[in-house]
Amino acid sequence: MGRSPCCDEIHVKKGPWTAEEDKKLVEYIQLHGHRSWRELPKKAGLNRCGKSCRLRWTNYLRPDIKRGNFSEEEERLIVQLHSTLGNKWSQISMHLPGRTDNEIKNYWNTHLRKKLLRVGIDPVTHQRTTNLDLLSSLPSLLAAAAKLGSLANPLDDALRLHADVVARYQMLKGLITLMTPSVLPPNTEAMNRLGLASPGRYQVNDLLQRNHQLEGLVNGSLAFGQDRMLSTPGPLSLVHPNIPSSSHASPVSRIPHEMMMMTKSNSDGSSTLIDSNSGITTPGFSCLDMPTAHSTPSSVSVSPENEPADFMQGACGTNASTPSQGWEGLNLGEPDEDFSWKDILDQISWADES
DNA sequence: AAATCCTCCAACCGCACATCA
DNA sequence: GTGATGTGCGGTTGGAGGATT
Numbered sequence: 001m002g003r004s005p006c007c008d009e010i011h012v013k014k015g016p017w018t019a020e021e022d023k024k025l026v027e028y029i030q031l032h033g034h035r036s037w038r039e040l041p042k043k044a045g046l047n048r049c050g051k052s053c054r055l056r057w058t059n060y061l062r063p064d065i066k067r068g069n070f071s072e073e074e075e076r077l078i079v080q081l082h083s084t085l086g087n088k089w090s091q092i093s094m095h096l097p098g099r100t101d102n103e104i105k106n107y108w109n110t111h112l113r114k115k116l117l118r119v120g121i122d123p124v125t126h127q128r129t130t131n132l133d134l135l136s137s138l139p140s141l142l143a144a145a146a147k148l149g150s151l152a153n154p155l156d157d158a159l160r161l162h163a164d165v166v167a168r169y170q171m172l173k174g175l176i177t178l179m180t181p182s183v184l185p186p187n188t189e190a191m192n193r194l195g196l197a198s199p200g201r202y203q204v205n206d207l208l209q210r211n212h213q214l215e216g217l218v219n220g221s222l223a224f225g226q227d228r229m230l231s232t233p234g235p236l237s238l239v240h241p242n243i244p245s246s247s248h249a250s251p252v253s254r255i256p257h258e259m260m261m262m263t264k265s266n267s268d269g270s271s272t273l274i275d276s277n278s279g280i281t282t283p284g285f286s287c288l289d290m291p292t293a294h295s296t297p298s299s300v301s302v303s304p305e306n307e308p309a310d311f312m313q314g315a316c317g318t319n320a321s322t323p324s325q326g327w328e329g330l331n332l333g334e335p336d337e338d339f340s341w342k343d344i345l346d347q348i349s350w351a352d353e354s
Numbered sequence: 355a356a357a358t359c360c361t362c363c364a365a366c367c368g369c370a371c372a373t374c375a
Numbered sequence: 376g377t378g379a380t381g382t383g384c385g386g387t388t389g390g391a392g393g394a395t396t
Contacts, residue, residue, distance in 0.1 A: 016364075016390090038381065054382075055365065090384060105385075106363050 013047045017056055021046055025053055026061050059102045066098025070107055078104060079112060083126040 017025075028044035034057065037050035046053060059065075070078070074096055081092045089101035089108075096104065113123040120128055 014366075036381080050381085051367095052365075058383095059364075087385065101384075102364080109386095110362055 012049050012052075014052070017060075021048065022056070022061055025056060029057060029061075055102075059100045062100075064098055065100065070099075070111075074099070075112060075115075078108065079116070079126075082108065082112075082123075 024044050024046055028040065028046075032043070034040055034054070037054045040046075040050055041048045041053050044053075048056075077095060078092060081095055085091050087105075089105045093099050093101040093104050108123075116123040116126075122128070
């Protein structure tokens with residue numbers, strides 16, 4: 001029952017093609033075409049199975065094949081087509097002249113897939129990976145940080161600091177990812193979840209800009225931490241710039257010189273980050289033109305009823321009655337006493353979980 | 355310099371479907 | 376209607392070559 005394998009002939013060569021085989025195949029097809037792939041190898045004097053000949057021709061020897069790197073335009077097109085067609089590589093290749101399905105498939109698996117993952121897009125569903133995915137690594141990070149924290153020598157403190165900074169960095173990256181829409185075709189389900197789907201309210205570029213701003217903040221904080229770790233090892237407390245130092249009334253007792261960050265408002269609406277200990281400034285941090293507030297968040301709840309804009313406002317402090325409220329709600333300030341990643345997770349509620 | 359690891363991609367494999375006798 | 380055959384497609388593999396240790 002069933003069909004016989006295509007390449008069941010004994011002594012049929014497999015593996016890479018030689019230049020001589022290529023030449024034979026090309027010359028034969030140019031002269032006679034390829035009406036029957038099964039007959040072709042015999043007639044062309046090739047010790048290959050028809051299937052192998054077809055593959056070699058369609059994927060490599062065909063004269064209209066485009067070689068070389070994929071352009072950005074091609075990349076975009078592939079991603080776009082993949083989001084609607086899935087792994088239908090042959091259909092995708094129809095839209096990219098000169099590219100074979102095999103080439104596109106390989107390029108997808110080796111480059112584009114990873115690229116999407118890096119920017120927080122699930123390459124299968126083309127949905128943003130949820131913050132919960134990103135945050136799933138936090139327990140291990142925290143465990144590592146706690147373990148390091150229990151050791152008592154300067155080097156361990158430095159390591160602990162580093163783990164702490166990394167954990168916070170991951171956390172903020174996760175939140176930024178959560179708050180920002182994709183540059184790709186709208187990821188409707190995730191966008192709807194976050195209430196980001198309504199057109200006109202959020203412009204992608206606008207949000208991307210905010211993303212950059214927030215990333216700048218995060219990276220800046222990370223840089224501060226690393227800088228501090230090198231010079232004076234000790235725990236780092238990442239404090240949001242808009243939280244006045246007075247609002248951090250319970251500095252962690254074990255931290256002798258907690259690094260504090262404040263902001264100076266600039267006339268253009270941006271702010272400059274200032275490390276009150278070192279005096280180091282980081283200009284350009286900005287919470288420009290956030291949508292108008294209609295509530296002041298006392299805690300963070302990302303759901304259609306309590307949109308991320310509220311959180312963003314809280315985070316940036318432009319409209320909250322107390323500038324610090326948004327970030328305080330996130331518990332980003334006091335790492336050693338009250339700080340709890342679980343609390344943050346608890347504060348982020350998903351509409352479809354209820 | 356050697357060993358090991360990693361990445362990439364051409365080629366293979368097996369299945370599904372279309373066609374034909 | 377059924378089985379044999381040919382072709383197309385998507386997933387997977389193996390090895391070459393580069394990077395890292």
